[in-house]
Amino acid sequence: MSEAPWLIPLSPLIAFAINGSLGPRYLKRATGIVGSLGILASFLLTIGLWLDLPKEDSQREYILYRWLESGSLRIDIGFTLDELTVVMLLVVTGVSFLIHVYSNAYMDHDNSFARFFTWLPLFVFSMIMLVMANNFLSLFVFWEMVGVCSYFLIGFWHNRDSANNAAMKAFITNRVGDFGFAAGIFLIFWNFGTVNYSEVHGAIGTITNGAATTIALLLFIGAMGKSAQFPLHIWLPDAMEGPTPVSALIHAATMVTAGIFMVGRNIPIFEAGGVSLIVIGGIGAFTALFAATIAVTQTDIKRVLAYSTVSQLGLMFLALGSGAYVAALFHLATHAFFKALLFLGSGSVIHSMQNEQNMHEYGGLKSKLPWTYATYVIGGLALSAIFPLAGFWSKDEILAGAFFRGASSNGDVLFLLFWIMGLTASLLTAFYTFRMIHLTFHGMPRNRALYDHAHESPWLMILPLVLLAVLSIAAGIGLGFPPEHGIIHDYLHHVIHSKHFELTGDSTIIVSLAIISTAIALIGVMAASSIYQRGRPRPEAMGKLFPALYTLSYKKYYVDELVEILVIKSSKAAGFVLWAIDAKLVDGMVNLLGWLIKAFSSIGRRVQTGQVQNYVLIMATGLVVSLGIIMVMQ
Amino acid sequence: MADYLNSYLFIGAILFTLGAFGVLVRRNIIVVLLSVELMLQGVNLSLGAFSTFYHDMGGYMLVLLSLAIAAAEAVVGLAILVALSRHVDEFYVDRLKSLRW
Numbered sequence: 025m026s027e028a029p030w031l032i033p034l035s036p037l038i039a040f041a042i043n044g045s046l047g048p049r050y051l052k053r054a055t056g057i058v059g060s061l062g063i064l065a066s067f068l069l070t071i072g073l074w075l076d077l078p079k080e081d082s083q084r085e086y087i088l089y090r091w092l093e094s095g096s097l098r099i100d101i102g103f104t105l106d107e108l109t110v111v112m113l114l115v116v117t118g119v120s121f122l123i124h125v126y127s128n129a130y131m132d133h134d135n136s137f138a139r140f141f142t143w144l145p146l147f148v149f150s151m152i153m154l155v156m157a158n159n160f161l162s163l164f165v166f167w168e169m170v171g172v173c174s175y176f177l178i179g180f181w182h183n184r185d186s187a188n189n190a191a192m193k194a195f196i197t198n199r200v201g202d203f204g205f206a207a208g209i210f211l212i213f214w215n216f217g218t219v220n221y222s223e224v225h226g227a228i229g230t231i232t233n234g235a236a237t238t239i240a241l242l243l244f245i246g247a248m249g250k251s252a253q254f255p256l257h258i259w260l261p262d263a264m265e266g267p268t269p270v271s272a273l274i275h276a277a278t279m280v281t282a283g284i285f286m287v288g289r290n291i292p293i294f295e296a297g298g299v300s301l302i303v304i305g306g307i308g309a310f311t312a313l314f315a316a317t318i319a320v321t322q323t324d325i326k327r328v329l330a331y332s333t334v335s336q337l338g339l340m341f342l343a344l345g346s347g348a349y350v351a352a353l354f355h356l357a358t359h360a361f362f363k364a365l366l367f368l369g370s371g372s373v374i375h376s377m378q379n380e381q382n383m384h385e386y387g388g389l390k391s392k393l394p395w396t397y398a399t400y401v402i403g404g405l406a407l408s409a410i411f412p413l414a415g416f417w418s419k420d421e422i423l424a425g426a427f428f429r430g431a432s433s434n435g436d437v438l439f440l441l442f443w444i445m446g447l448t449a450s451l452l453t454a455f456y457t458f459r460m461i462h463l464t465f466h467g468m469p470r471n472r473a474l475y476d477h478a479h480e481s482p483w484l485m486i487l488p489l490v491l492l493a494v495l496s497i498a499a500g501i502g503l504g505f506p507p508e509h510g511i512i513h514d515y516l517h518h519v520i521h522s523k524h525f526e527l528t529g530d531s532t533i534i535v536s537l538a539i540i541s542t543a544i545a546l547i548g549v550m551a552a553s554s555i556y557q558r559g560r561p562r563p564e565a566m567g568k569l570f571p572a573l574y575t576l577s578y579k580k581y582y583v584d585e586l587v588e589i590l591v592i593k594s595s596k597a598a599g600f601v602l603w604a605i606d607a608k609l610v611d612g613m614v615n616l617l618g619w620l621i622k623a624f625s626s627i628g629r630r631v632q633t634g635q636v637q638n639y640v641l642i643m644a645t646g647l648v649v650s651l652g653i654i655m656v657m658q
Numbered sequence: 659m660a661d662y663l664n665s666y667l668f669i670g671a672i673l674f675t676l677g678a679f680g681v682l683v684r685r686n687i688i689v690v691l692l693s694v695e696l697m698l699q700g701v702n703l704s705l706g707a708f709s710t711f712y713h714d715m716g717g718y719m720l721v722l723l724s725l726a727i728a729a730a731e732a733v734v735g736l737a738i739l740v741a742l743s744r745h746v747d748e749f750y751v752d753r754l755k756s757l758r759w
Contacts, residue, residue: 634755637682
C-alpha cells in the first residue's frame with residue numbers, strides 16, 4: 025500500500041462524486057451503501073498501509089505531483105507515511121465507517137438522504153487528506169475543507185433558522201482561529217522558505233526562540249478554533265443542531281481532534297517555542313474544567329455531550345502542553361471510540377423519543393432500549409475513566425503527565441495547578457455522565473406519551489454501538505498496557521517523542537496517581553447516583569442546592585452573551601460608524617461633485633435646443649464668419 | 659468659355675443659396691433633404707464649370723465622387739425616414755427633438 029497511498033482518500037472522493045451527481049435522482053437510498061462502501065474501502069486500504077509501512081525515513085514521504093510553484097515556493101500534493109498518520113487514519117476511517125452504517129438507519133426517514141451521503145464522504149476525504157498531508161499548505165486547505173463540510177452538515181436541516189445560525193456561528197468562530205493559523209503558516213514560510221513538514225522540522229534550530237514562540241502560538245490559535253478551546257469553544261455546542269451522526273463523527277470523534285493532531289504533528293515547533301507549551305497546557309486545563317462545569321447543568325442530552333467533548337479536548341491539550349504527547353493521541357483515539365458511542369447512543373434515544381432532546385422528558389428508558397442502555401453505560405464508564413475501560417488508561421496518563429511535568433526538578437510548578445484542574449474536571453466528568461445516564465435511563469418515565477412510543481432502534485444502528493462498545497472496553501488495555509510502554513507508545517515512539525521532558529517516576533507514584541484519579545471518578549459517579557438515582561430523579565435537585573452557581577453554569581457563564589456584547593454588538597457599532605462615513609461622507613462628496621456639474625450644465629445645455637435647423641444656422645453662421653475673417657486677414 | 663464661367667458660378671451660387679435657405683427654414687424633413695441635394699448640385703455645377711475652364715478632368719472626377727456619395731447618403735437618409743415614419747405621424751423637424759438632453 026505504501027506505493028499507492030492516494031487510493032486511501034480516493035475511494036471516499038469517488039463515493040462523494042457518485043452520490044453527488046447521481047444520488048438525488050437515481051440512487052436515492054442506495055447512496056448510503058455507496059458511501060459506506062467507499063469508507064470501508066478506505067479503512068481496508070489503511071490497514072494495508074499499516075502492515076506495509078516503509079521503514080526507511082526517505083520513503084516516508086510520497087509525492088503525488090507538484091501542485092504549484094511560484095518563486096521559491098514549491099508545494100507538492102504529497103503524503104506523510106508514518107505511524108502517526110496510520111493511527112489517525114485508522115481512527116478516522118474506522119469510526120467513520122461505523123457512523124456511515126449507523127446513518128443508513130438513522131437518516132432513513134429524511135428526505136435529503138442523498139445529500140447527507142454526499143457531504144459525509146466528502147468530509148471523510150478531506151479529513152484523510154488533512155492527516156496525510158506532508159506540508160502546511162495542504163494541511164490548511166483540507167483544514168478548511170473539513171470546516172466547509174462541517175458547515176454544510178450542521179446546517180443540514182436548512183429550513184430551521186437555528187441550524188443555519190449554528191452553521192454560520194461555527195464557520196465564523198473558526199475563521200478567528202484560522203486567521204492565526206494562516207499567519208503562522210506565513211511566518212513559517214518567511215522564516216524557513218518552505219512549508220514542508222520535514223524540512224521545517226529539520227531547520228527548526230536555525231530560527232530564534234522568539235520567532236519559534238510566535239509561530240507556535242499562532243498555530244495554536246488555529247488549533248483552538250478547530251478543537252473548540254476557550255474562548256473559541258462557543259461554536260461546538262451549537263453545532264449539535266446537525267444530525268446526530270454528524271455530531272458523533274465531526275464534532276466529537278474526528279474533525280475537532282484536528283487541532284490535537286496538528287500540534288502532535290509539529291511537536292518540534294512547539295518544543296522550540298519556549299513558553300507556548302505552557303500556554304497550551306494552561307488553556308487546555310482551563311477549558312477542561314470550564315466546560316465540565318457547564319456540562320453538569322445542561323438539560324439537552326447532546327449539549328451535555330458537546331461540553332463533555334470540549335472538556336476532553338482540553339485534557340488532550342493539557343497532555344500536549346505537559347509533553348505527554350503520546351498520551352494526548354492515545355486519548356484522542358479512545359475518546360473517538362467512546363464519544364462516538366455516546367453520541368450514537370444519544371442518537372438512538374432521540375430517534376426513539378421522536379426527536380426530543382430534553383432529558384427532562386426522558387427517564388426509565390432502560391427497559392425500552394436495552395441495547396442502547398448497555399452500550400451507553402459502557403461509553404459512560406469509559407468517559408468517566410473507570411478502570412479498566414479505555415478512558416481510564418488514556419486519561420490517567422494525561423493526568424500523570426501533567427503531574428510529572430509539575431513535580432519534576434526541571435518542570436513547571438504551574439502544571440501541578442493544571443493537574444488539579446484536570447482532576448476536578450474528571451470528577452465533574454464522572455458526575456455529569458452519570459447524571460445523564462440516570463436522567464435518561466433510570467427512574468420513572470417523565471413523559472408518558474413519548475415513553476409509550478419508544479422502541480429499540482433497528483439492528484443497523486445497534487451494531488455500530490456494540491462494536492464501539494467493544495472498542496471502548498478493549499482499546500485502553502489493548503493499546504495502552506502497561507502504561508507508558510503499551511502498543512501505541514512503542515508504535516508512535518519513532519514519530520512522537522519529547523526531546524525535553526522525561527515524564528516518568530517510580531511505580532508507586534504511578535499507581536497512586538491512578539488510584540487517585542479512579543477514586544475521584546468513583547466519587548463523581550456516586551455523587552450523581554445519590555442525587556439522581558434515589559426514587560424518582562428530580563432534575564432540578566441540583567438547582568435548589570446552589571441557585572446562583574446553577575444559573576451561572578446553566579447559562580454557560582454567559583460567554584455567548586459576552587461575545588454578543590463585546591464582539592457582535594461592538595462590530596455592528598463599528599460597522600455602523602464605517603457605514604455612515606462611507607454612505608454620508610464619501611458618497612456625499614461624490615454626489616456633491618455630480619450635483620455641481622449638473623447645476624452648471626443646466627445653464628450650458630440650453631444651447632442644445634434639439635432643433636436641427638438651429639444647429640445648421642449656427643454652423644452656417646460660423647462658416648461665414650470664419651471665411652470672412654480669412655478674407656479680411658488677407 | 660471664360661465669359662460664361664461667371665454665369666455658371668452665379669447659377670451654382672443661386673442653387674446653393676436656395677438649398678441652404680430650404681434647409682434652414684423648411685419644416686418638412688423630405689423637403690429639407692431635397693434642399694440638401696440642391697446645395698450639393700450647386701457645388702457640383704461650380705466644380706464642373708471650373709473643370710472645363712481649366713481643362714482639368716479632376717473637377718469632374720470630384721463631381722462623380724460626390725454624386726456617388728450623395729446617392730449613398732440619400733439611401734441612408736431615406737432609410738432613416740422610413741424607419742421614423744413607423745413611429746411618428748408628423749415629419750416636421752421642429753417636432754423631432756426628443757434626443758436632446
